[in-house]
Amino acid sequence: MRIDLHTHSNRSDGTDSPAELVRNAAEVARLDVVALTDHDATTGWDEAQAEADRIGIRLVRGIEISTRYQGESVHLLGYEFDPEHPALVAELRRVLDGRDNRLPDVLRKLAEHGVDITLEDVAAQSGDAAASGRPHIADAMVAKGYIAHRDEAFNGWLNTGGRAYVDRYAAPLFATVELVKAAGGRAVVAHPWSRGSDRVLSAxxxxxxQEAGLDGIEVDHHDHGAPARDQLRAIAADLDLVVTGSSDYHGTGKSSAFRLGAHLTAPDQLDRLLG
Structure with a gap:
């Protein structure tokens, strides 16, 4: 059984619609189970579920929540929770508003460096996404010919410390684990030792x-080398946490190293996670 528990559609910063993602999971990657985990939003769930039911693949309904711990960005995957849980909905709304509200400041900084991007340019790229974010700004930069690929926008412009970087709100990590659990879901830390979060996510x-309710660790991910995977697997074993693996697929928004099914979750670990 082939299981991928971390993918993105165009409801956040992927390029496939939810239905296209599900079809690609089944027909291209030959997955049996795929999770849709858009950033801070569940708006793609219904479309993805309808397509999954039509073609006969199991959909795990999920999300990737932007959180922060000790000043570092940490992403939290939530699975099969109540999408109408009031406290969680309120926190996700705050995170999404943070994405939208920083746009004018980012565009102002870009303009100071001769990169003329408007809110309308970004909206044309974000389309059906729940909020406009840095990937959509990057796509607007590509569309207007300032750069050739999304990655160029992050390297030097939009990443932390970049010429046009602007901080935004991210939910507190421990409280968000508790919110996901209160909403009846399962919580897994995404790619925990990448992008600086290794500095704060110790054993x-x-x-x-785990005491706060964490269910698992995403161990097998493109951003983790073999030594990191071995260490994270050992931590998970010591704490009796589920070990997951996934692609972090974004369609053409990321390189082919993040293709659907690039890394997989073992069936017994899915059973432990979702029962």
Whole structure:
């Protein structure tokens, strides 16, 4: 059984519609199970579920929530929770508003460096997304010929410390684990030792997260080398946490290294996670 528990559609910063993503999962990657985990939003669930039912693939309904711990960005995957849980909905709305509200400041900084991008340019790229974010700004830069690929926008412009970087709100990590659990879901830390989060996610921190309700660690991910995977697998074993693997697929928004099914979750770990 082939299981991929971390993918994105155009409801956040992927390029496939939810239905296209599900079809590609089944027909191209030959997956049996795929999770839709758009950033901070569940708006693609219904479309993805309808397509999954039509073609006969199991959909796991999920999300990737932007959180912060000790000043570092940490992404939290939530699975099969109540999307109408009031406290969680309110927190996600705050995160999404943070994405939208920083846009004018980012565009102003770009303009100071001769990169003329408007809100309308970004909206043309974000389309059906729940909020406009840095990937959509990057896509607007590509569309207007300033850069050749989305990655160029992040390297030097939009990443932390970049010429046009602007911070935004991210939910507190421990409280968000508790919110996902209160909404009846399962919580897994995404790619925990990439993008600086390795500085704050120690074995001790994972232990405290497990006490707060954390269910698992995404171990097998493109951003983790073999030594990191071995260490994370050992931490998960010590804490009796589920080990997941996934592609972090974004369609053409990321390189082919993030193709659907690039990394997989073992069937017994899915059973432990969702029962």
């Amino acid at each position: 001790d921190t994972f232990g405290r997260l």
